[in-house]
Amino acid sequence: MLRTIRICTWALVALLAGAVVLATSGVRMPWLGSHELPLAAAIGGPFELASTNGGTVSSSSLKGKPFAVFFGYTFCPDVCPTTLLDLSLVIKQLGPAADQMNYVFVSVDPGRDSIEQLKLYLSSFDPHIIGATGSEAALADMARKYRAIYEKVANKDGYTINHTASVYLMDADGRFHGTLGYQEKPDVVVAKLKRLMAGA
Amino acid sequence: MMTTGTKLRSAAAAMTLVLGGAVGWSAIGHAADAASADGTIKIVESWTRATPAGAQVAGGYLKITNSGSQPDRLIGGTLTIAGKVEVHEMSMTDGVMKMRPLEQGLEIKPGETVEFKPGGYHLMFIGLTAPVKTGDKPQGTLVFQRAGSLDVTFDAMAMGTMPAGHTHN
Ligand SMILES: [Cu+2]
Numbered sequence: 001m002l003r004t005i006r007i008c009t010w011a012l013v014a015l016l017a018g019a020v021v022l023a024t025s026g027v028r029m030p031w032l033g034s035h036e037l038p039l040a041a042a043i044g045g046p047f048e049l050a051s052t053n054g055g056t057v058s059s060s061s062l063k064g065k066p067f068a069v070f071f072g073y074t075f076c077p078d079v080c081p082t083t084l085l086d087l088s089l090v091i092k093q094l095g096p097a098a099d100q101m102n103y104v105f106v107s108v109d110p111g112r113d114s115i116e117q118l119k120l121y122l123s124s125f126d127p128h129i130i131g132a133t134g135s136e137a138a139l140a141d142m143a144r145k146y147r148a149i150y151e152k153v154a155n156k157d158g159y160t161i162n163h164t165a166s167v168y169l170m171d172a173d174g175r176f177h178g179t180l181g182y183q184e185k186p187d188v189v190v191a192k193l194k195r196l197m198a199g200a
Numbered sequence: 201m202m203t204t205g206t207k208l209r210s211a212a213a214a215m216t217l218v219l220g221g222a223v224g225w226s227a228i229g230h231a232a233d234a235a236s237a238d239g240t241i242k243i244v245e246s247w248t249r250a251t252p253a254g255a256q257v258a259g260g261y262l263k264i265t266n267s268g269s270q271p272d273r274l275i276g277g278t279l280t281i282a283g284k285v286e287v288h289e290m291s292m293t294d295g296v297m298k299m300r301p302l303e304q305g306l307e308i309k310p311g312e313t314v315e316f317k318p319g320g321y322h323l324m325f326i327g328l329t330a331p332v333k334t335g336d337k338p339q340g341t342l343v344f345q346r347a348g349s350l351d352v353t354f355d356a357m358a359m360g361t362m363p364a365g366h367t368h369n
Contacts, residue, residue: 078319121252
């Protein structure tokens, strides 16, 4: 810091130093839209979680078919059940075509969501939707790879979990394809899923 | 204020609406309004939603009006089918869902009407002793610092129901 200030007495050098600081200090670059790296660069990656279908569900077990994956938890009064319901309605609308991809609901609350609890909860939704969860470390690792926010916040007598609510669409090779926004129009979602399944 | 009669629909019709991906709640057979003993706090359009199997929580939604001359504060409540009731705030920013309890409750200023709705302020019913089914009318109380306790009945709407006027993104 001090050193920089001393250098700053030379106007020209100061200019140069300024340029270097900008380029290396992680200053937000508006042309990227956010502080993250450009999108498709690295969203997704290997993961392995316990599955409500028994055994595990992983990036490799999902290979060969596109999949939709999203984060949530059952101790959630609104966004999570609504997302699951919306997705169930879309799956119904897709009809038999819905079988050409997978749907994974990842609980980021392993403290409250056992596989049994997830199974029970998901029995209220379309049976295509697989529930998954794992250790906090495994979930944090997956969230990091998916550039998803996942933070547990303690309060007076418990905790809540802030999380990315978008649905990630991944292609048959596990590469990022796009997202579904919360409460996106069902017709738009159906079109997006058809495009994903067509490999377009 | 909406009248019960004009917009009354059966729970089954509401279910069809929701399953059809259409809009949502519009004072469908809504529960009785509630007012505090001193008349300063009024609650209308109190509703909740059917919960998935095994759900431990549900959200409670309503409109609170403070027609008194002093600020009041919603500090808590009860629900017969829940272990406890908290006042929560939720937000959705850049696709991230955040929810937190308001440990000091929520102030309602004189003349103000605050709407509790999905995606915003809500009552958090925690520790459900039974799942909420469409058409249920769970009962409870809301407690205000000045106005005291009010009895409130919540209309359980179908899962995914959104308040009237809500639009899809
Ligand atoms: Cu809440």
